[in-house]
Amino acid sequence: MHDKPIPDIIIGRLPIYLLALQHMVQAGRQVTSSQELGERLGISPAQIRKDLSQFGEFGKQGTGYNISYLRDAIRGILKVDQVWDIAVVGIGDIGRAIADYQGFADRGFRVALLFDSDPSKIGTRIGHFTVQDSAQMEKVIHDAGIKVAMVAVPVPQAQAVAEQLVKAGVKAILNYAPITLNLPHDVHVEDFDPLIHLQHMTYYL
Amino acid sequence: MHDKPIPDIIIGRLPIYLLALQHMVQAGRQVTSSQELGERLGISPAQIRKDLSQFGEFGKQGTGYNISYLRDAIRGILKVDQVWDIAVVGIGDIGRAIADYQGFADRGFRVALLFDSDPSKIGTRIGHFTVQDSAQMEKVIHDAGIKVAMVAVPVPQAQAVAEQLVKAGVKAILNYAPITLNLPHDVHVEDFDPLIHLQHMTYYL
């Protein structure tokens, strides 16, 4: 038993498939095909079939895929058939928008804890949460068993905050600070920076 | 003359290099190497050299790269040695955070216009801008010559808003709405959705 890991680039497409399936369910649709999904997403049908075939057989020849069945299957693969609690660190404009954002629940996440180091913010309420002192962060996150965090602090603090999160047991970090974090290999980091995307597109203008 | 276009995957890494170089400049550094950049970014030195070699020769054997020289070169390649005006459509929590965000100017962008269709928001001020009526959007953006926009409206409106932006002459859209937009091929779209990234990471938890 020494299965090859599934390529990360394939894992990265699953949430995109999931989102499209979700929209189809909401539109009352029952079945779809790799062809249709491909047109919608700008991905080749062959690639979609190949991606899915890594995880099992979800379709029927001649008919295609049952949408809600495939949705549930992908949810299971991505482990978002459960709800993950998230800690948000840094309650500036971005952190506040995250805390107020309503779209998490449907998709497997729930903001559970907010932290900031600014005394004028600690104790204030955002949505139905109270901002807690970053100084207590490690203990609080550890005790809550939280594995997923979003970092929205200024650049100079981002690396140190991320290291604290790792100490607290966090294994997945969505990093809003425009800096590349250096963390142990077993911690998953995704950078989330609008400027990176804008600068990518201007090349083509 | 029929030069092969430079792979998009390489273009996508340039903003990451640029960001690291920027930090190095701020730290007062003069020169770096593909080795050092690679360690910092988790990218192989060979790849960095190969990527850069697509655009010219920026380094010196034995010494490496002059940081500010390479930074300026990449800025030029990405066309962020100028400032691009951006229109933001949809002034909810996310749109407001974008409008208030201070980090654009350094990196080649400036929020210039805000739009919403909600009468209770039209006319209000955010930062030093007044929210304008989406009904006027096409004309205003066209007249301003704006080519870059951020879409932060609810999912049901996103496709229609994007089509209006395209009619107004916009060629690059950063899409915050969790839905895949269908637009002409000459319009560049990047999706910007935190949930996609979170769902990617949970696979590994």
Place this chain on the structure above:
DNA sequence: TAGATTGTTAATCGATTAACAATC
């Protein structure tokens, strides 16, 4: 000069696509 590091070539590795037998 000696040491370091580039830019580039060739080899390797991995991802995408085309095509089709299987089958609903």
Place this chain on the structure above:
DNA sequence: TAGATTGTTAATCGATTAACAATC
């Protein structure tokens, strides 16, 4: 059954890496 579409194989295409001559 006939038509449609899957899952999978093999071929193609593209990206990454290793290695090294050139040279600062």
